[in-house]
Amino acid sequence: MHANLFAHYEALLRGECARLIGEGLLPAGLDLDRITVEEPRDPDHGDLATNAAMVLARPAGRNPRELAETLATWLRGLGGVASVEIAGPGFINLGLDISAWHGVLRTAMTLGDGFGRASIGNGEKVNVEYVSANPTGPLHVGHCRGAVVGDALASLLEHAGYAVTREYYINDAGAQVDILARSAYLRYREALGEAIGPIPEGLYPGEYVADTGTAIRGEYGRELKDRPESEWLADVRRIAINDQMSRIRDDLKALNIRHDVFFSERSLTEGPSDKVAETIEALRARDLVYEGRLPPPRGQPSPDWEDREQTLFRSTAFGDDVDRPLMKSDGSYTYFASDIAYHYDKFARGFTHMIDIWGADHGGYVKRMKAAVEAITGGRGELDVKLCQMVRLFRGGEPVAMSKRAGEFVTLREVVGEVGADAVRFMMLFRRSDAPLDFDFVKVAEQSRDNPVFYVQYAHARISSVFRNAAQEMSAFAEGPPAVEDVSLALLSDEFEVQLLRRLAHYPKTVEAAARAHEPHRIAFYLHELAGDFHALWNRGKELPYLRFIDAGRIDYTSARLAMLGVVAYVLRDGLGILGVSAPEEMD
Numbered sequence: 001m002h003a004n005l006f007a008h009y010e011a012l013l014r015g016e017c018a019r020l021i022g023e024g025l026l027p028a029g030l031d032l033d034r035i036t037v038e039e040p041r042d043p044d045h046g047d048l049a050t051n052a053a054m055v056l057a058r059p060a061g062r063n064p065r066e067l068a069e070t071l072a073t074w075l076r077g078l079g080g081v082a083s084v085e086i087a088g089p090g091f092i093n094l095g096l097d098i099s100a101w102h103g104v105l106r107t108a109m110t111l112g113d114g115f116g117r118a119s120i121g122n123g124e125k126v127n128v129e130y131v132s133a134n135p136t137g138p139l140h141v142g143h144c145r146g147a148v149v150g151d152a153l154a155s156l157l158e159h160a161g162y163a164v165t166r167e168y169y170i171n172d173a174g175a176q177v178d179i180l181a182r183s184a185y186l187r188y189r190e191a192l193g194e195a196i197g198p199i200p201e202g203l204y205p206g207e208y209v210a211d212t213g214t215a216i217r218g219e220y221g222r223e224l225k226d227r228p229e230s231e232w233l234a235d236v237r238r239i240a241i242n243d244q245m246s247r248i249r250d251d252l253k254a255l256n257i258r259h260d261v262f263f264s265e266r267s268l269t270e271g272p273s274d275k276v277a278e279t280i281e282a283l284r285a286r287d288l289v290y291e292g293r294l295p296p297p298r299g300q301p302s303p304d305w306e307d308r309e310q311t312l313f314r315s316t317a318f319g320d321d322v323d324r325p326l327m328k329s330d331g332s333y334t335y336f337a338s339d340i341a342y343h344y345d346k347f348a349r350g351f352t353h354m355i356d357i358w359g360a361d362h363g364g365y366v367k368r369m370k371a372a373v374e375a376i377t378g379g380r381g382e383l384d385v386k387l388c389q390m391v392r393l394f395r396g397g398e399p400v401a402m403s404k405r406a407g408e409f410v411t412l413r414e415v416v417g418e419v420g421a422d423a424v425r426f427m428m429l430f431r432r433s434d435a436p437l438d439f440d441f442v443k444v445a446e447q448s449r450d451n452p453v454f455y456v457q458y459a460h461a462r463i464s465s466v467f468r469n470a471a472q473e474m475s476a477f478a479e480g481p482p483a484v485e486d487v488s489l490a491l492l493s494d495e496f497e498v499q500l501l502r503r504l505a506h507y508p509k510t511v512e513a514a515a516r517a518h519e520p521h522r523i524a525f526y527l528h529e530l531a532g533d534f535h536a537l538w539n540r541g542k543e544l545p546y547l548r549f550i551d552a553g554r555i556d557y558t559s560a561r562l563a564m565l566g567v568v569a570y571v572l573r574d575g576l577g578i579l580g581v582s583a584p585e586e587m588d
Contacts, residue, residue, distance in 0.1 A: 120515065353381075354382065
């Protein structure tokens with residue numbers, strides 16, 4: 001059987017329809033890829049539902065219910081199928097026999113580490129860009145969410161067979177890094193013993209800048225003190241950016257976040273060639289750049305709007321609301337122009353599929369950036385942008401005050417330092433990224449079922465304890481779970497055991513669906529449900545001794561249950577691994 005139960009029956013249905021076509025009972029040329037097998041929305045409608053008759057009837061010139069009857073007759077003869085019913089205009093609902101769920105467990109035991117891994121990516125190169133915070137200060141809790149979502153998504157895509165590159169775009173060009181440099185130079189003078197007084201408005205006040213000032217003193221001594229800005233700005237900016245990026249890397253390391261590539265925005269214009277200028281000219285050659293004027297923005301006046309002729313990208317040709325400027329009045333490039341060049345560079349590196357993780361405050365930027373990628377790649381490149389909504393911090397239900405140490409925000413390091421990387425990562429993924437997230441320090445530290453990360457990790461720890469006890473009480477299990485050929489899975493017949501098997505059957509499909517949708521939170525949801533089914537079976541064993549996992553007097557039942565728990569433990573480890581969360585074998 002296919003590891004994905006749904007894909008297994010989908011393949012069987014397509015094979016049957018191909019047979020009907022070969023025998024002339026259905027016309028040639030039907031698109032069999034439109035056939036799907038899904039879980040019915042209403043559990044009362046069975047275990048599986050297929051649209052086969054609905055999507056084939058019209059192109060085949062057949063009545064949907066008539067075609068459904070033909071397929072239903074064949075489906076009733078399939079192994080593992082207990083019932084087949086036709087619903088509405090031609091949907092087919094299937095109920096599966098218990099042997100189908102045993103088959104899933106046997107397949108999972110046979111595949112081992114292959115269960116839940118997919119090949120839908122076919123080795124396609126994917127670039128996932130995440131965090132990409134300005135190197136002007138510590139990462140805060142808002143960056144934390146995007147970092148976790150991006151890292152988990154990259155792992156999920158790797159799990160599904162994609163060749164993933166994790167990338168960080170360093171915004172080291174523009175006014176903000178010059179402000180950082182001026183802030184660092186002021187602190188450099190302070191490090192030399194000068195009284196600088198209050199930090200002027202407009203400069204970065206954080207104490208982390210003072211550390212950068214000390215680093216500048218260590219490299220240059222008093223050499224830069226009396227020089228004009230034009231002579232020290234580039235050197236101080238370099239040290240400040242490197243210092244901040246070192247801190248950012250350390251922050252990410254604390255959260256077990258890694259990147260393969262750190263791409264410098266400044267390299268677009270300071271390398272061997274001006275890639276931004278080249279990108280603009282490439283667009284101009286296709287009549288996608290012109291000189292013109294923009295109408296004033298509707299509603300609230302924008303301070304950035306200028307009534308002047310300027311270089312514009314024909315963004316409206318690709319579905320955007322207005323055309324977009326590429327050059328500022330002082331002749332420098334807009335951020336948008338640099339971003340187009342950056343994504344064009346990704347495309348040139350072989351990435352036709354690009355995913356960016358942005359903060360929700362960049363939502364208005366999505367349409368123009370997708371338009372730009374479509375334009376500059378000639379439609380061969382695809383950009384998907386995932387927005388991460390804000391994180392609201394609480395402690396026992398009360399909002400958390402701003403960080404005194406950072407002066408402006410709660411840092412990523414503070415959050416990880418208090419509750420640990422596992423809790424932060426899981427909770428950042430236990431909600432859709434486009435929905436606001438409430439993070440309560442007290443709740444994520446609780447050892448209760450109300451704490452999702454504890455609930456899931458505790459399930460794995462409990463199973464580990466079962467195997468330790470089995471090894472001590474029964475010599476047959478000293479080496480761990482039994483081999484697949486040594487187990488009678490038909491003994492797993494209690495409704496709670498079957499429910500656990502049903503849940504296991506959904507894992508491969510969940511991985512594939514989450515990867516296709518670029519939604520790692522689906523894995524967190526699934527693991528929570530799997531843990532719930534396991535804990536329910538554990539508690540049932542307390543009430544009904546004959547359902548306990550270890551029964552020295554019945555080695556056959558013990559073998560079957562340990563086999564089931566071995567797969568549950570694997571899926572918990574595998575899913576938590578995708579999320580970047582540990583699967584402990586013991587918990588206090």
